Amino acid sequence: MSRQRIAWLFLAPALAVLGVFFLLPVIAALALSLTDYDLYALADVRHLRFVALGNYWDLLHQPRFWSALGHTLYFVAVGVPLSIATSLGAALLLDSPLARAKALFRTALFAPVVTTVVAVAVVWRYLFNTKYGLANHVLGLVGIHPVDWLGDPHWAMPAIILFAVWKNFGYNMIILLAGLQAIPRDLYEAARIDGASPLQQFRHITLPMLGPTLLMVGILTVSGYFQLFAEPYVMTEGGPLQSTTSVLYLMYNEGFQWWNFGMASAVAFLLFVVMFAMTALMLRLARRGGAA
Amino acid sequence: MNRRLASAIIHGLLAGGTLVAVFPLLWMVSVSFMRPGEAGSLPSPLLPAHPTWHNYEALFLRAGMGRYLLNSLLVSGAITVLSLACNLMAGYAFAKLRFHGRERLFQALLGMLVIPAQVAMLPLFLMLKYLGLVDSYAAVIVPAMASAFGIFLVRQYARGIPDELMEAARIDGAGELRIFVQIVLPLLKPVMVTLAIFTFLTAWNDFMWPLIALTGQDHYTLPLGLASLAREHAQDSELMMAGSVVTVVPVLLLFLAMQRYYIEGLLLGSVKG
Numbered sequence: 001m002s003r004q005r006i007a008w009l010f011l012a013p014a015l016a017v018l019g020v021f022f023l024l025p026v027i028a029a030l031a032l033s034l035t036d037y038d039l040y041a042l043a044d045v046r047h048l049r050f051v052a053l054g055n056y057w058d059l060l061h062q063p064r065f066w067s068a069l070g071h072t073l074y075f076v077a078v079g080v081p082l083s084i085a086t087s088l089g090a091a092l093l094l095d096s097p098l099a100r101a102k103a104l105f106r107t108a109l110f111a112p113v114v115t116t117v118v119a120v121a122v123v124w125r126y127l128f129n130t131k132y133g134l135a136n137h138v139l140g141l142v143g144i145h146p147v148d149w150l151g152d153p154h155w156a157m158p159a160i161i162l163f164a165v166w167k168n169f170g171y172n173m174i175i176l177l178a179g180l181q182a183i184p185r186d187l188y189e190a191a192r193i194d195g196a197s198p199l200q201q202f203r204h205i206t207l208p209m210l211g212p213t214l215l216m217v218g219i220l221t222v223s224g225y226f227q228l229f230a231e232p233y234v235m236t237e238g239g240p241l242q243s244t245t246s247v248l249y250l251m252y253n254e255g256f257q258w259w260n261f262g263m264a265s266a267v268a269f270l271l272f273v274v275m276f277a278m279t280a281l282m283l284r285l286a287r288r289g290g291a292a
Numbered sequence: 293m294n295r296r297l298a299s300a301i302i303h304g305l306l307a308g309g310t311l312v313a314v315f316p317l318l319w320m321v322s323v324s325f326m327r328p329g330e331a332g333s334l335p336s337p338l339l340p341a342h343p344t345w346h347n348y349e350a351l352f353l354r355a356g357m358g359r360y361l362l363n364s365l366l367v368s369g370a371i372t373v374l375s376l377a378c379n380l381m382a383g384y385a386f387a388k389l390r391f392h393g394r395e396r397l398f399q400a401l402l403g404m405l406v407i408p409a410q411v412a413m414l415p416l417f418l419m420l421k422y423l424g425l426v427d428s429y430a431a432v433i434v435p436a437m438a439s440a441f442g443i444f445l446v447r448q449y450a451r452g453i454p455d456e457l458m459e460a461a462r463i464d465g466a467g468e469l470r471i472f473v474q475i476v477l478p479l480l481k482p483v484m485v486t487l488a489i490f491t492f493l494t495a496w497n498d499f500m501w502p503l504i505a506l507t508g509q510d511h512y513t514l515p516l517g518l519a520s521l522a523r524e525h526a527q528d529s530e531l532m533m534a535g536s537v538v539t540v541v542p543v544l545l546l547f548l549a550m551q552r553y554y555i556e557g558l559l560l561g562s563v564k565g
Contacts, residue, residue, distance in 0.1 A: 006468045007389035014382035017438035018404070021416060026407055028415035042418075093306050098299040107551060108310040111317065114547040114554075116497045118515035119536035122522050123320045126529050132336050134319070166312070171558070178559050227408055230499045234519055248410055248500070256504055261414050268411045275408060 033265035042259060055266035065267070067242060068250040069274070071157060075246065076225045076278075079161045083221055084214070086165055087172035092206075094173070095180040106177075110170035117167065121234040124163045125150065128235075135159075150236050153243035160231050160244055168224070172217045179213035180206070215286045219279055226275045247271045317540070324348070324534035331529045347534035355531075356509065357538055360517035367429055367502075367513055368495040371436045372488050378438040379487065383446020384476055388453065398447070404440045410500065417504055431505035432513070436495060442487055445561055449483035450476070486557030489550050496543050514539040 033055055040047040059065040090109055094102055112120065127134045128149035136146040149159040183206065191201050207214075228246040232238050238245040238253075245253075247267060255264030319338070323331045324347055326340040351357040385391075386398050416435060417426065425431045453476065461471045477484075499515045506512055512520070518535045525531055547554055 003389065004391045007385050007391035007394075010381045010385035010389060010468075010472070014378040014438035014443060017378060017435070018401075018440065021419075021435040021437075022404065022409075022412050025412035025415035025419065028419075029411050032415055032418075089305075090309055093302055093309070096302050098295070098302050099306065100303070105306045105310055107548070109313050110555075111544065111547075112313055114493055114543055115317070115540045116515055116518075116536075116543065118497075118499055118519050118522075119539040120316065120320075122518060122532050122536050123316050125522075126323075126331070126532075127316060127319070132332050132334065134315075134336070137336065166316070170313070174555055174558055223408070227410065229410075230515075233499075233503075234522060237523075251410065251414075252500070252504075255414050256417075261418065265411075265414050268408075268414065272408055272411050276406065279406070 029265045029268060032261055033269050035262045037261040037265075038263075039259040042261070051262065055263050056270065059263070059266055059270065064242075064245075064250065065247075065270075068245050068247045069270075071244060072226060072228060072246045072248075072271075074157055075161060075164070075228050076222055078158075079164050079225050080218065080221050082161065083165045083169050083225075084172055084217060086169040087217070088176055088214075090169065090173045091176040091180055092202075094177055106174075109173060112167050113170040115167070117230045118234050120167060121163065121231055124159075124166075125235050128159050151240055153239075153241045156236050156240055156244045160228075160235060163235070164225070164228075164231060168221075172221060175217055176210065176213060179210050183209045211286075215282065219282055222278055222282065223275050226271065226278075247274075317544075320533045320536050320540070323530055324537045326530045328528065328530050331533075332527075347531045348538075350531055351534050351538065355517075355521060355535070357514075357517065357535065359510070360512050360514045361538060363429075363511060364496060364513040364515075367432050368492050370429070370433045371495040372492045374433065374437045375439060375442060375491055376484065376488055379442035379446055380477070380480060380484065381472070382438065382443045384450050384472060384480070386443065386447040387450035388455070388458065388476075401440050401443060405444075413501060413504055420505065426505060427507045427511055429511060432498075432502050432511075435501070439491075441561065442491065445487055445490075445557065446480065446483055448560060450480060453479050482553070482556075483560075485550065486553045486560070489546065489554050490557050490561075492546065493543050493554075 034050060034052055035041075036049045036051050036054070038047075093099060094106055094109075099105070126132070130136060130146055130148045130151065133149070135149060139145075139147065147155055149155050187205050187209070188201055191205055196204070227248055229248040229252065232244040232246060232249055233252075236244045238249050248271065251264050251267040251271070254260050254267055322339055325343040325345075326337070327342065327344055327346065330337060330340065386394065386401075420426050420431050425434075457475055457479075458471055461475055466474075496513075497515065498513075499519070502513050502516055503519070506516060509517070509520070518532075518539055521535055522532055
């Protein structure tokens with residue numbers, strides 16, 4: 001048997017699965033988003049009509065799409081910087097030559113990452129309970145009145161952001177820690193001899209050297225956070241007053257509650273476009289920043 | 293700055309952070325052993341006054357948690373074994389076998405990582421519906437049998453295998469399948485372990501696709517069972533915490549036992565930029 005054919009035999013199972021169960025559905029989703037596929041079409045495919053960009057047009061004129069996008073952007077814009085700052089802070093502490101028992105701290109700080117979102121979201125729902133929850137208990141100690149975390153439209157999203165930061169910061173912490181450890185120690189040594197303060201060392205050595213890692217972590221975290229779904233599903237069911245309904249939540253409702261598959265596919269593609277644009281923008285800004 | 297003071301601040305911050313990271317998990321375990329209603333009394337107790345297995349009994353005897361646990365083990369186990377086989381073969385082919393269009397195909401594979409999985413979910417559901425597979429184990433297992441990320445991970449690792457090893461075996465007349473099984477696979481063991489843990493944890497924790505594909509309780513995995521329980525028994529915090537413990541503890545133990553491999557895989561997978 002020829003080498004070529006053998007290689008393709010090794011590839012065949014994986015490519016078949018990815019082709020049939022991922023690539024094909026993605027293309028089908030694009031096609032589906034141009035139709036009015038709904039409950040009637042599900043029963044009898046002859047009811048299917050081609051509507052061109054009609055679904056997209058409708059969505060862009062509906063406040064519910066913009067509000068879902070707004071909530072998602074809010075989650076990304078506040079959650080990602082907060083997440084990465086926490087990760088970086090933890091990584092800097094673990095990287096300090098003074099720190100002892102690093103392995104133990106690292107494991108403990110990382111533990112939330114491997115837990116099941118649904119299960120820990122259930123736990124945090126009780127921690128955010130207005131009357132019995134620990135969050136308000138701690139606030140009470142410093143004299144702050146109880147907050148109705150998950151019942152107040154202003155506080156539900158911040159609560160979900162806090163939960164997401166707790167759940168996810170350990171992941172980037174590990175990557176940033178590896179980035180920090182790759183910075184040559186003699187750079188700091190030289191800076192110290194020149195009289196640079198720790199803050200100056202951080203600004204002029206650590207941050208620039210960590211730049212590429214931070215960019216990668218930023219891009220991965222942004223695209224992860226755009227896919228917000230399980231947290232509001234468990235903690236708030238998208239409420240109160242739709243204040244935590246994300247784009248994916250909208251897609252799920254549109255598709256699997258109301259069976260508007262055409263419209264739901266359009267939602268999915270719009271999310272994809274927004275995520276893609278955001279990634280491209282970040283790469284571009286980073287390139288310009290690196291050149292300056 | 294005073295070295296001692298700096299050290300005290302660093303350890304203080306680390307201890308504080310650790311407390312915040314671990315407290316919700318410890319609290320979950322503690323409340324799961326409380327009597328019904330105990331966690332809702334004021335001031336909220338941190339430890340159970342009279343530890344009891346009552347909630348776990350209720351979960352397994354009445355709420356069907358045993359079934360969800362078995363479903364989760366079955367689904368995650370099958371995904372791990374099957375996707376490991378597919379990804380190992382494909383990753384090895386991309387790293388070590390020569391064929392036309394290899395680089396372009398690999399680039400296309402990496403391009404797929406940009407597309408969020410949710411885009412495929414609606415047509416995938418329709419496809420499985422026409423195949424009569426909705427609400428079956430296969431609906432969750434089959435689409436996860438290969439992953440671009442897994443193939444990428446294996447390829448990165450397999451590139452380090454010296455070509456001479458395979459060439460020597462070929463000269464000795466060994467077939468390609470035998471070379472793969474007897475020479476390559478043993479060398480890929482570390483990445484196999486890493487990928488197995490990653491895949492198992494991802495499958496175990498997955499929520500959105502199983503929620504869509506599994507419409508009846510019989511096939512529910514633990515996260516689905518827990519989410520539906522949470523909507524019915526929202527007030528019953530002790531029972532819910534026991535459910536969370538059952539869901540989280542298996543993966544937490546797996547992580548603690550295999551931590552080194554997990555962290556290595558995380559770092560290996562993150563250099564894809």
